[in-house]
Amino acid sequence: FTMKKIALLGATGSIGTNTVDVVTAYPELFQIVSLTFHSNSEKGAALIKQLKPRYVGVGSERIKKELGDRFPEVEFGVGEEGLIKAATLEEVDVVLTAVTGSVGLNPTMAAIEAGKDIALANKETLVMAGKWVMEAAKKNNVSILPVDSEHSAIFQCLDGQAQGNLKELVITASGGSFRDLTRVELESVTLEQALNHPNWSMGKKITIDSSTMMNKGLEVIEAHWLFGTDYDKIKVVLHKESIVHSMIVFTDGAYLAQLGPSDMREPIQYALTYPTRLPIKNERAFDLTQIGQLNFEPMDYDRFPMLALAFYVGKKGGAYPTVYNAANEVAANSFIDGKISYLQIEHFVQQAVENYQETTEVTLKEVIEIDKQTRTIVERWIKEEGRL
Ligand code: NDP
Numbered sequence: 001f002t003m004k005k006i007a008l009l010g011a012t013g014s015i016g017t018n019t020v021d022v023v024t025a026y027p028e029l030f031q032i033v034s035l036t037f038h039s040n041s042e043k044g045a046a047l048i049k050q051l052k053p054r055y056v057g058v059g060s061e062r063i064k065k066e067l068g069d070r071f072p073e074v075e076f077g078v079g080e081e082g083l084i085k086a087a088t089l090e091e092v093d094v095v096l097t098a099v100t101g102s103v104g105l106n107p108t109m110a111a112i113e114a115g116k117d118i119a120l121a122n123k124e125t126l127v128m129a130g131k132w133v134m135e136a137a138k139k140n141n142v143s144i145l146p147v148d149s150e151h152s153a154i155f156q157c158l159d160g161q162a163q164g165n166l167k168e169l170v171i172t173a174s175g176g177s178f179r180d181l182t183r184v185e186l187e188s189v190t191l192e193q194a195l196n197h198p199n200w201s202m203g204k205k206i207t208i209d210s211s212t213m214m215n216k217g218l219e220v221i222e223a224h225w226l227f228g229t230d231y232d233k234i235k236v237v238l239h240k241e242s243i244v245h246s247m248i249v250f251t252d253g254a255y256l257a258q259l260g261p262s263d264m265r266e267p268i269q270y271a272l273t274y275p276t277r278l279p280i281k282n283e284r285a286f287d288l289t290q291i292g293q294l295n296f297e298p299m300d301y302d303r304f305p306m307l308a309l310a311f312y313v314g315k316k317g318g319a320y321p322t323v324y325n326a327a328n329e330v331a332a333n334s335f336i337d338g339k340i341s342y343l344q345i346e347h348f349v350q351q352a353v354e355n356y357q358e359t360t361e362v363t364l365k366e367v368i369e370i371d372k373q374t375r376t377i378v379e380r381w382i383k384e385e386g387r388l
């Protein structure tokens with residue numbers, strides 16, 4: 001195992017923080033040479049002190065100025081340009097994409113074209129433009145290693161298996177914060193309740209996405225692109241304990257599952273060390289005899305319409321998943337900002353997908369344009385319809 005030089009996009013977030021834990025546990029194996037964050041300059045400054053990166057991408061000229069004065073030895077960049085530069089520095093071996101949302105796309109594409117391997121947490125990138133991202137990865141001979149726990153599980157199960165032996169993928173879902181509520185009960189839920197995830201501690205947007213099952217929808221599309229699996233061969237089951245991270249089923253009916261604690265450091269570290277496995281420092285206690293029972297239940301697609309919609313947009317292909325993702329980004333963030341009620345998230349995603357029509361094959365450039373247009377449309381709807 002040779003020392004890996006890492007670009008960490010989204011260093012101040014939940015995945016970013018877990019990645020810093022993994023990296024600093026093995027200073028002889030990993031070095032963060034560049035990192036980015038958006039607005040959290042306090043945490044960003046602490047990370048610069050701790051990790052001493054050569055390059056830092058930030059969200060505004062103001063932060064660049066402020067931190068540039070404090071850290072004259074560091075080079076700073078702003079916005080998308082900063083993200084792209086951080087991801088494509090000459091010495092970078094692998095880019096860990098832990099920004100949230102479709103801002104991850106262009107830096108990820110630039111990194112792939114520069115021949116960098118990708119440790120992918122930013123699932124929105126694959127949902128928005130999976131076809132082009134995977135094509136570019138193949139063409140430039142770079143690996144895309146999953147960080148998302150379900151995909152890491154499937155990746156580990158599939159490793160060394162012949163594709164022809166695969167019958168289906170089974171993605172597990174915890175059910176999110178509101179799994180035991182009826183749709184009527186959902187009408188009055190608050191942001192605070194939505195942010196209280198039963199098993200995982202994560203960023204705000206993905207926590208909301210978990211409760212609407214949008215996250216699982218995005219993961220279905222992510223799995224389709226990562227593993228080249230038809231939508232008919234991707235199944236989702238409710239598994240409240242989040243112990244089985246996902247499974248594969250072979251043509252003869254045998255299952256292979258990956259189990260472990262709900263600790264994102266595991267998939268993050270494996271994406272960085274694959275195929276080597278190393279101990280996790282301060283590993284969490286994990287004892288199946290203490291857990292005692294694992295439960296699996298069918299998904300209720302009427303209760304979780306966003307999951308049904310994921311299969312619909314995924315099978316339609318083209319820019320349908322782009323629209324689904326873009327509408328959700330705007331709607332979920334508007335719920336976080338208190339502009340709409342909880343069920344309006346689904347309402348606006350549904351409406352955006354229904355509103356979209358594709359007649360000819362789209363290019364990557366058009367997909368990026370459709371992403372922007374969808375955001376504008378949904379923002380307008382939110383302004384017009386306001387809080388229901
Ligand atoms: P967080 O919200 O915790 O962190 C997001 C990071 O991205 C922060 O560093 C933030 O900077 C930065 N950021 C936010 N907006 C922008 C922007 N417009 N431009 C550039 N950078 C920006 O998110 P998570 O860590 O939870 O999730 C990151 C990604 O990983 C998502 O795609 C998510 O779906 C995926 N993922 C997360 C998991 C988890 O356990 N959290 C599990 C599996 C996948 P700042 O702090 O300065 O605002």
Ligand code: MG
Pocket residue numbers: 148149150219
């Ligand atoms: Mg996941």
